[in-house]
Amino acid sequence: MASSPPGSVFQDCPFCPSMVVVPAGSFMMGSAIGEPGREPDEELHRVDIRHPFAIGQFEVTFQEWDECRAEGGCNGYAPPDQGWGRGRKPVVNVSWQDAQAYINWLNGKLGLTGRPDRFRLPTEAEWEYAARSAGRDINLALITPMSVNYKTDNKETFRGQTVIVGSLPANELRLHEMLGNVREWVEDCYGSFAIAPTDGSAATNGTCKERVRRGGSRDNPISGVRPANLAKDQRKDRGNDLGFRLARSLVP
Numbered sequence: 001m002a003s004s005p006p007g008s009v010f011q012d013c014p015f016c017p018s019m020v021v022v023p024a025g026s027f028m029m030g031s032a033i034g035e036p037g038r039e040p041d042e043e044l045h046r047v048d049i050r051h052p053f054a055i056g057q058f059e060v061t062f063q064e065w066d067e068c069r070a071e072g073g074c075n076g077y078a079p080p081d082q083g084w085g086r087g088r089k090p091v092v093n094v095s096w097q098d099a100q101a102y103i104n105w106l107n108g109k110l111g112l113t114g115r116p117d118r119f120r121l122p123t124e125a126e127w128e129y130a131a132r133s134a135g136r137d138i139n140l141a142l143i144t145p146m147s148v149n150y151k152t153d154n155k156e157t158f159r160g161q162t163v164i165v166g167s168l169p170a171n172e173l174r175l176h177e178m179l180g181n182v183r184e185w186v187e188d189c190y191g192s193f194a195i196a197p198t199d200g201s202a203a204t205n206g207t208c209k210e211r212v213r214r215g216g217s218r219d220n221p222i223s224g225v226r227p228a229n230l231a232k233d234q235r236k237d238r239g240n241d242l243g244f245r246l247a248r249s250l251v252p
Contacts, residue, residue, distance in 0.1 A: 004250075006134065007174050009057055012110055015067045017246050019054040020174050022126070027135025029128050030228050036140065037223025041230065047125045049200040055122055055130045056245035058165035058176050059184065062086035065094070065102060073105030074098070082240050084161040090177070090243045092162065096121075096185045096211040096235035099244040106246075122247035123202040124188040124230070127214045131179065131227045133172035138227055148180040149218045150225045162218055179225045182243035183213040190232035209234060217241035 004010070006023040030044040062081060068074040079093040094102075103119050112118040122130070129135050145152055149163050166176045188196075191206020203212075210232040216225030219241050223229065233242070 006052075007172075009174060010054070015064060016106065016110070017060060017064060018057040019246070019248060020057045020130075021250065022049075022053055022055055022130050022173060023134055024049050024052050025129070025134050027129055027132060029125055031226065035226070035228070037226055037229070039229065042228045045196070045198065047129070047198050047200055049126065049129055049135075052250050053122075053126060054248045054250055055126065055175065056247070057170075057174060059090035059182055059243050059245045060099075060102065061088050061165055062091045063088060065091040068102050068105045071105070071109070073108075074101050077101070079238070080240075082161065088164045088166070089162050090165055090182045092182055092240050092243050093238045094185075094242060094244065095238045096233070098238070099185050103246065117249050117251045119246050119248055121185055121187040121244060123200060124186045124212050124214065125197070125200040126247055127178075127184065127186050128227055129200070130173060130175055131171070131215065133175075136172070140222070140226060143179065143222055143225060148225055149177065150180040150216060151219050151221050159218060179215050179227065180220070181218055182215075183217045183220075183231065183239075183241050184215045185242065185244040186212050186214055188212045207232075211235045213242065 004021045008021040009018055011018045026048045028044055029047045031038045031042040107113045107118045147169050152158050162181055170176045187202040189203050189206035189208035190210040190212050191203050196203045213231050
């Protein structure tokens with residue numbers, strides 16, 4: 001996996017999420033002054049991703065979550081699906097703590113507990129780097145209802161619910177629905193970019209009762225699904241716009 005080319009997809013087992021290899025590199029995280037919808041906590045700063053890593057090709061689905069629950073994991077929690085359906089729909093109504101329960105089950109199932117290449121949540125920097133297809137600038141004009149599930153002014157183009165993962169076009173790294181659909185939990189404690197790590201690791205020096213969520217959701221306007229946009233919730237909070245995708249370090 002460590003030597004696989006960027007964009008390579010691998011899957012550890014039939015019920016495991018598909019993972020995509022993301023190359024090392026540097027990028028400017030955050031948003032420039034003047035970007036429409038910019039918020040004060042999006043300070044522009046350089047981040048160096050020193051090692052390749054893997055991130056989920058899709059958001060974790062109800063099907064994957066229900067496999068965990070059926071095997072006695074995930075604390076037996078059955079998240080409601082809002083009547084939108086389960087299967088390949090992204091799991092919603094899961095907290096940051098719920099996401100950790102799924103991760104612990106999957107690592108235990110595969111014998112990865114304690115290993116450097118165990119499944120985990122992506123860091124905030126890794127998430128944005130991947131959403132930007134390895135740090136590239138994104139033309140916000142390309143965020144349209146045909147490519148992103150978000151709330152528009154035209155009710156005819158507002159889907160009103162999540163879409164099946166993989167339904168919308170992938171970015172250049174073959175990642176689907178990084179923007180919109182559901183907000184995705186990341187590992188980081190909430191805090192200003194001004195004190196965030198610059199090596200791509202997770203921030204642990206913020207308000208750790210609050211965890212960051214990224215990407216916006218089907219219920220956010222276009223300003224909320226920009227790659228630089230971030231939000232926060234209590235780590236125990238659940239909501240019908242809250243889901244997650246996984247990440248892994250890649251080691252020889």
